[in-house]
Amino acid sequence: MEEADRILIHSLRQAGTAVPPEVQTLRAFTTELVVEAVVRCLRVISPTVGSGLSHLLPPAMSARFRLAMSLAQACMDLGYPLELGYQNFLYPSEPDLRDLLLFLAERLPTDASEDADQPAGDSAIFLRAIGSQIREQLALPWVPPLLRTPKLQHLQGSALQQSLRCTRLVLPELSSKGEPREFQASALLLPAPTQVPQLVRRAASLLEQHAVQLCQHVSRDCPGDEDRVCWAHRVPSQEDSRAAQQRLHKQLAEHLRQSWSPLGASTQVRDLGDMLQAWGARKKTSTPKGSRFTHSEKFTFQLEPQAQVTQIPDVPVTSQKPEQDTRAAQEQELESLREQLASVNHSIEEVEADMKTLGINLMQVETECRQSELSVAEQEQALRLKSRAVELLPDGAANLAKLQLVVESSAQRVIHLASQWEKHRVPLLAEYRHLRKLQDCRELESSRRLAEIQELHQSVRAAAEEARRKEEVYKQLVSELETLPKDVSRLAYTQRILEIVGNIRKQKEEITKILSDTKELQKEINSLSGKLDRTFAVTDELVFKDAKKDDAVRKAYKYLAALHENCSQLIQTIEDTGTIMREIRDLEEQIETEMGKKTLSNLEKICEDYRALRQENASLLSRVREA
């Protein structure tokens, strides 16, 4: 009972009732506590109902009465099976109270489900880590500044802090060769961390150097972006480098197009105005551009255009003189160069046209040549045939016979060779087919095995994923388990529940055994009493028959009757004793329950309250009469 009470009080406390710690059982609940507990539970279960009720017991008797009636009504609305009245709240009895509170506690929404629904996502883990750190730091007591350890100094605010200042470090490379390697190996180059004297600056410089190395690695694919390497944080991703590349392309194309605008040489079309602007704005940086152009692969032309390109950047570089002169001179030069270009382009076009026509001619001539060669070959063959025929013509008949023999023999030889070829062909064909079949089978096998291997790979990968995920979940759950409160030990409760269930089962068995024993006894008693009656009846008859004649038999009969009478009285008394004892037990139980109900004290309280109510009524009446 106490355990159940404790669990009940615990759940009442969770619902918000301020149960004082010395109250351990329901026996010690006062009226105020009962009312508060019930109202808070109602508030949790159904906020609309509970918000209208106050959890404090009003001093006036009538208000108390009303509150108790409304509480009773609310509980019955929730579905409490038994009848409730104001007496259950104002004058509580322990068993009724226990039933009521258990009913309400069951209705409380379980908050265990809320904990289980907490997202185990990264942000939740992060927030929990933050919370635990803050808790740890809050738990540290304030230490006077001179007594603080360095860690406490950092936490409690008296640590010396310096801003981030870096120095450029010279780092040796494993893959360096020649002179740099000698320099790096010598004692002139200190180890990287020792190049900076102060510790804080050393750490800052190393971190900065590492960030720079990371940036360099990202931007190494983009040509011409080495100027931007000194960013302190990570270079933003591919898009920026691609944008920079595109910008560079644009500049190249514009430059090319500006130089060869009549030819339309560059395949990308750009706005001339943009080009000129870009060109004008970049006079100072053109020398490095020149070298980049010579290294770039975006050219579709060969060395000749490159020479022109390297010439043109010289033009603005030499313009250190007053600007107007140089601009006029430049424009003149530009004009002349443009004219030259135009003429050169023209001649190139003419030459190209000539080349085209000549090419066409060449092709025609070649085809004619081939055709004539073919016809020559045919005619040669016809000539040979006719010359042989002419030679053989003089010896006409004999030659004809010889020729026929020759023809026959050659026909025979052909047939013979064909049969030999057949002989060879058949087994070779069979072997070929056999080998083909083998190869097909093997291909099938190998493809099947490949598929199996891929499946295995997949399953291995999936299993590794699963394992990693489960390990993460496990780590999270372990950390959660450590933070869970340890006051309510479920294991003890479950063990006790299982024990109780076992005990109940044993008791049930015993009860059934006892019941069967009782039934047996009852059957025996019945049979014995039946036997007794029958024996007595028979004996009675027998003896009565002889009793009329004989005196001794009459005396024996009288004794028999008396014996039977007394024994039956004894049996009766025994039965009565048994029933009376049962009644005693029942009455004792009833007394106990009635004692538990504290009826006497409740009755006194009721009398007092009744008197108080009457007084209030009287005072109200008097006030009404006055007003």
Added chain:
Amino acid sequence: MELSEYVQRGFQRLADPGSFDSNAFALLLRAAFQSLLDARADEAALDHPGLKHIDPVVLKHCHAAAATYILEAGKHRVDRSTLSTYLEDCKFDQDRIEIFCTEYQNNKNSLEILLGSIGRSLPHITDVSWRLEYQIKTNQLHKMYQPGYLVTLNVENSDSQSYPEISFSCNMEQLQDLVGKLKDASKSLERATQL
């Protein structure tokens, strides 16, 4: 935690038992930690006789790589399992990982203090003293009759540039506002610890 190629190359060389035997490895590691945390041992950082047989460029590269890695690990506050996972990926064998982890554990506090001392922080308030005044009149108003508070916050910090105390004056609403904000701040801190 990403590492640059420089550091990765240095570490791969460090993991190679052909270049660094275990004694040399332990010495280099200790030298790296010392050079980061202890400014006195600078002159003879890599002059130990156990390291003389290794090519100086290799030695310096690996020393720099190890120091950078230690700082990055301290910056991200990695725990032992992440550390050993990363070292396994770099093909370190088990006892070298053990040595590294124990050295890191031993020096973790000082490393965190070193890294934590880079930066700036706001001054730390330790004490408050206040004075209530009653303003009767000013040059702009003939009758004021309003209370005001002069609050002085005693501040504790070791940055000698700023002042040792912060004083201000405010009227009652502003002071209530300030106190309300302080209460909000402490309540949100409580809430954060309960997550």
